Amino acid sequence: MLIPPLNTTTIWAILDDKIDDKTVNQLVWHYLGYEYDYQTETWRNDKVSSDWRDEYSEPPDFLESRPATVKLTRSIPPENKQLLKEELGFKGYKIGEFTPRHTRRATVANWLLSYLKIRK
DSSP, X not given: OOOOOSSHHHHHHHHTTXXXXXXXXXXXXXXXXXXXXXXXXXXXOTTSOHHHHTTOSSOOOTTTOHHXXXXXXXXXXXXXXXXXXXXXXXXXXXXXXXXXHHHHHHHHHHHXXXXXXXXX
């Protein structure tokens, strides 16, 4: 699985819907610690924190699963909740032009940006 680098260009591409849903999910899965074992065709989760692993032994589809997205939102530290706006100047999606999928992509983008900031 080849994923794009974690940087602001990639995060903007998520927000602008220029990266497909599968790749967006793979980015989050990677940084949560999920690894696909091609020999056994199963997901390894030994590097995933127990609070994720206990609820999701296999990586969830963050763009389809509201509960997984809510958990992702709650895992963003309070001081990083507004990073899209503060760091990228993201103004959100226009009313009437966004769907729950867009909202979930923004959540993923914010989580990834928070992950990036924490690990700097």
